[in-house]
Amino acid sequence: MPMPLPGPQVDRIVFLLAWAAFASSAALRLVDPMLPALAADFHTTVGGAAIVVTATGLAYGLLQLLFGPLGDHYGKLRVITIACLASTLGAVACAVSPSLDLLALARALNGATTAALIPLSLAWIGDAVSMEHRQATLARFMTGQIIGLVSGHAIGGFFAEHLGWRWGFVFLAGIYLVVGLLLLAALRGARVATPAPARLPGRYRLVLGQAHGRFVLALIFVEAIATFGIMTFIPAYLHQRFGVSLLHAGLVVATVGLGGLGYTLFAARWVRVLGPRRLARSGGVLLGVAFATLTFGDAWAWGVLACVLLGLGFYQLHNTLQTLASQMAPQARGTALSLFAFCFFLGQAAGAALGAPVVDHFGAQWLFLAAALMLPLTGFVLASHIKARHRALKLAARGGAG
Template structure:
């Protein structure tokens, strides 16, 4: 979004930091977790609907595509109508769709519910990040944004953990009932915590957004980053889906073992923000390429071994999750820098690529599942290496494109 596209008619007031960051962090965990909570529920849902777990993976893909595409709309809408209004409205839509999902009696009905869920969930992330950037005092702003982004990354694991734990108590439908209630509570909380929306005069925010998008897609370094980003969450979701559906018998037949596997990766996610000062010493594109490339050890080793013990799977997945978690924060910041005044459009496109890849992950596993666990994991390895190559190519271009030198003339 260009800086001249939106103007406010009133001064920006500072938001209360502690309660704003707390409620938004919890909301980020829950909202992003909606995409991943179906992964441990696939066998139970498939059994109820008399279909296959492979077909049920469309419940993850449909949400993911709607969520990713929604970013391209809800960001500009929050510029037009206000951050709080878009956040609360989106969460309201998400809550209603989640209730409907609990009543779904067939896969097609659930897919419709998941699409509506994704559209509603998309109202949160872009508007919330913009709100923190506008309303949190500069001295605390970086911490606030880091907390929210870390929560969104951690949700890739916590969403699965909570869903699997709740399913053991209340069944898969109970998972959706719980989430619907929690979303409604958080929508009400954010309505109280977020400051009233700024009054804005807009010069066609949607038009400015899409005009900026066209310009950004002419820059080779950004195109390479966006294409590389498709692989990041794509391989992450594909790995957990493969382990859930086709993994070693000790995992596939034991929900407790899968729960422990997911939980064992949480420390890796929590540690990344504390390592930020060390990771920042490496260029974002090079860091992302190295992390993604070295993370390929996990699917390669598991694929070669074929039927690894649970302890080996846990250790390798811990490494894998840590590597994936290293990729995104630096790239998000770099994309913003390279996008210049079109920062909003640039970051929205990057986030869209991440989530589009996550949506394709389950379908990759479904398409290859008939060829066996090893074939799936070796394909995941290939996708990771392709993403690594794209990010290395972006790193080669970055010295000529970063820091605004040639880009200044193109903005």
């Protein structure tokens, strides 16, 4: 049961958690516009340098499965604080890495520790804030995550272009350190009672043992490959094809976040007007149009339109999947959402790994074209599944009533 803390204390901690979410989100996208600079410094191709993206996504996704139980057992805020301070060390290791392999290892460490910040923050807010105020508090927290997504590319492009890519990691380390120390100070008197840890294997079976759960997890994996995995190559594509600076390319891709805000700020209206099925189809179509625009656009300005549409379409499709995931196994919702996050970030890493040889041998446009075809199909498959599931639930309800 939640044990609400005094309002001002909760507000201060949520503010710090929002900054932690900012750092976590920015860290995931920071390297994308740095890839040409990394390729030049370490004498490899852009595709070869993308190993640092793959390493981060794999570590981030895998550790989702661990941090939920750790937070339940040792206290969510304590684990968040330790992870934030550990992320400082990972970011510093990135800044001083003398080789691409060591940079990939340091990025994996950074991805592993920062994986705790957003999911455990959401869980801590659920423990600390009463249901009456929880939705508004979560909205305030999510602001940090969205701004991190919006600015991560731009920050990475700025440092790569002007001060050197290593200073981007020093910047992140500073945020992690300050937030971690402030959270450490806030731990006194902020402990919230949490349920005793349950046995995990049975909970995982609840999710994976049903066809609906497996379907949602498979679809989020495909979505991640075709969106965030392929997004990795957009800044380098804009830089190499149109000759724009890395900062310029990062700013263009940052408009993905603006498209996302266009959904989240009006989410209630979007859901009321379109409903889940049409949101899934609309999101898939918008994503297809976005990647087609990147493929055939003959000037960098088309990238702005493409990225705004990409953000809007992604959040329409992803939010629909997220809602389904929250109901995959109500008796094991935390486990279900951990698996959901794991599949998403595993898909992101797989997208970067699969896309790298395509970019090196054929060009990024072919990768964008594949996404333009795959994502509308994904949206329509999801809409069809929602319709079939609603029909099955109605039939089951009628059968139970009879």
